[in-house]
Amino acid sequence: MSTLEWQEARHALSAGAMDRAHKEFVDLTNQLAEADAASEEKRLALLLAHCEDHFAQEQEWMQRSRMPAADNHLRDHDGVVALLHSTLAELRAGRRGAGREVAESLAAWFDHHSATMDAALALHMQQSAPKTQDGIPAVG
Ligand SMILES: [Fe+2]
Numbered sequence: 001m002s003t004l005e006w007q008e009a010r011h012a013l014s015a016g017a018m019d020r021a022h023k024e025f026v027d028l029t030n031q032l033a034e035a036d037a038a039s040e041e042k043r044l045a046l047l048l049a050h051c052e053d054h055f056a057q058e059q060e061w062m063q064r065s066r067m068p069a070a071d072n073h074l075r076d077h078d079g080v081v082a083l084l085h086s087t088l089a090e091l092r093a094g095r096r097g098a099g100r101e102v103a104e105s106l107a108a109w110f111d112h113h114s115a116t117m118d119a120a121l122a123l124h125m126q127q128s129a130p131k132t133q134d135g136i137p138a139v140g
């Protein structure tokens with residue numbers, strides 16, 4: 001059973017590259033939730049690497065589209081990255097199951113974050129011109 005189910009009507013934000021990143025987040029979170037002891041650390045590290053890229057990309061979009069009040073959004077991302085780093089340290093210290101537990105809490109986090117902060121960013125990008133085909137503001 002998946003921890004986090006992609007729901008097109010709820011999670012798709014009509015911003016191609018952002019939706020692709022979010023689907024990957026959903027997949028990696030589910031893979032971590034279903035990890036066994038042998039794969040838990042590797043799957044957590046993959047999710048952490050994904051989050052660092054995903055959040056850096058959103059930060060670039062915020063800057064490029066001159067998104068106002070981006071600080072709260074960036075702090076929310078930073079909290080997740082810090083949580084994943086500390087969970088990885090716990091796992092490496094031998095606390096098995098820490099990765100699977102964090103996957104459960106990230107599922108609830110994503111459902112809220114995508115519907116609020118990411119939705120606001122996607123809307124802002126759609127309203128700022130010019131854009132690429134992906135709905136992402138062009139550089140410049
Ligand atoms: Fe996102």
Ligand SMILES: [Fe+2]
Pocket residue numbers: 058073077113117118
């Ligand atoms: Fe975000």
